[in-house]
Amino acid sequence: MKILVTGGAGYIGSVVAEQLLERGDTVIVVDNLSTGKRAHVPRDARFVQCDVGDVERITALLRDNAVDVVMHFAAASLVGESMSDPEHYFQNNVAQTFHLLKAMRAAGCSRLIFSSTAAVYGQPIHIPITEEHPTAPINPYGLSKLMMEQALAWYGQAYGFRYTIFRYFNAAGATTHHGEDRDVETHLIPLLLQTALGRRDTFTLYGDDYDTPDGTCIRDYIHVADIADAHIRAIAHLEKRPAAIYNLGTGKGSSNREVIDMVKEVSGKDLNIQTGSRRAGDPGILVASAQKAREELGWQPQYSDLRQIVESAWRFNMTNDK
Numbered sequence: 001m002k003i004l005v006t007g008g009a010g011y012i013g014s015v016v017a018e019q020l021l022e023r024g025d026t027v028i029v030v031d032n033l034s035t036g037k038r039a040h041v042p043r044d045a046r047f048v049q050c051d052v053g054d055v056e057r058i059t060a061l062l063r064d065n066a067v068d069v070v071m072h073f074a075a076a077s078l079v080g081e082s083m084s085d086p087e088h089y090f091q092n093n094v095a096q097t098f099h100l101l102k103a104m105r106a107a108g109c110s111r112l113i114f115s116s117t118a119a120v121y122g123q124p125i126h127i128p129i130t131e132e133h134p135t136a137p138i139n140p141y142g143l144s145k146l147m148m149e150q151a152l153a154w155y156g157q158a159y160g161f162r163y164t165i166f167r168y169f170n171a172a173g174a175t176t177h178h179g180e181d182r183d184v185e186t187h188l189i190p191l192l193l194q195t196a197l198g199r200r201d202t203f204t205l206y207g208d209d210y211d212t213p214d215g216t217c218i219r220d221y222i223h224v225a226d227i228a229d230a231h232i233r234a235i236a237h238l239e240k241r242p243a244a245i246y247n248l249g250t251g252k253g254s255s256n257r258e259v260i261d262m263v264k265e266v267s268g269k270d271l272n273i274q275t276g277s278r279r280a281g282d283p284g285i286l287v288a289s290a291q292k293a294r295e296e297l298g299w300q301p302q303y304s305d306l307r308q309i310v311e312s313a314w315r316f317n318m319t320n321d322k
């Protein structure tokens with residue numbers, strides 16, 4: 001298959017591109033390197049530095065290479081940044097994605113796998129969160145993804161688009177060559193690993209007074225290789241189900257305290273942890289029901305045990321420690 005991977009110089013896109021190449025697909029990565037890095041693009045992928053909103057170039061790429069499926073990872077995805085600069089999120093995640101869809105239509109390519117997020121649900125009203133849980137995002141990032149989800153339904157109806165939407169919970173972990181390596185890091189596990197490696201002096205835990213067994217937030221961590229596997233399964237599934245939405249999580253949460261303890265154990269380092277106050281809008285518990293993806297895609301997370309996640313990320317950080 002010929003797959004166009006947007007955002008393939010970023011974390012998840014680079015791992016999916018790597019796995020597509022391993023199974024023999026032709027991969028074209030489009031990335032504007034706004035947060036991604038050229039070095040993250042797998043060697044055997046063709047790389048085009050360009051914005052997903054560049055209709056002319058993307059149309060030509062899709063048409064000239066007879067691309068079968070677009071996997072759209074490119075986005076801005078920092079919740080806090082979206083609160084202070086919503087325009088950037090609507091421009092990058094909504095306006096640019098509409099341009100990408102326009103290019104797909106112009107080139108006659110109508111198969112899309114779209115990266116969405118648990119942030120579309122907002123404050124959970126029940127746990128685990130099923131795909132039927134009401135969507136009520138509480139930040140512009142989540143809303144920007146939900147807007148595209150809703151638009152895709154109409155693209156399916158009017159233009160015959162076939163699409164799979166994945167709502168990732170907390171992507172984590174690494175493969176041998178690809179992992180989280182951002183200049184601005186906000187995710188729990190890489191921040192803890194950076195602290196263990198001495199690149200940060202302290203780690204601040206946001207709140208330990210939640211209504212959870214140890215008082216810290218609980219999140220559902222899903223290994224990036226398991227996310228990649230779901231995307232690969234979705235390619236064939238597009239032919240069976242023209243429009244589908246799946247959570248990607250494990251159904252099991254880990255508390256921040258449990259993650260901290262696991263990082264200490266795996267790294268063999270003691271960490272300087274400071275406890276700060278809660279962050280506005282952080283729900284106590286976010287755990288997915290992943291039953292639908294298991295049933296319909298035959299997907300079964302293989303690497304998402306917390307120890308496996310932390311060990312793989314630690315190995316990646318040790319190898320890439322400068």
Ligand SMILES: NC(=O)c1ccc[n+]([C@@H]2O[C@H](COP(=O)([O-])OP(=O)(O)OC[C@H]3O[C@@H](n4cnc5c(N)ncnc54)[C@H](O)[C@@H]3O)[C@@H](O)[C@H]2O)c1
Binds near residue numbers: 007
């Ligand atoms: N990491 C997570 O835990 C998580 C959770 C839920 C959803 N997601 C979604 O998954 C996708 C990938 O996330 P990630 O963590 O790999 O992010 P990332 O920031 O590591 O990668 C995003 C990539 O997209 C590129 N990009 C951004 N805007 C672009 C544009 N307009 N044109 C071309 N390239 C552009 C960036 O340069 C970067 O390489 C995003 O859509 C994100 O919203 C991620």
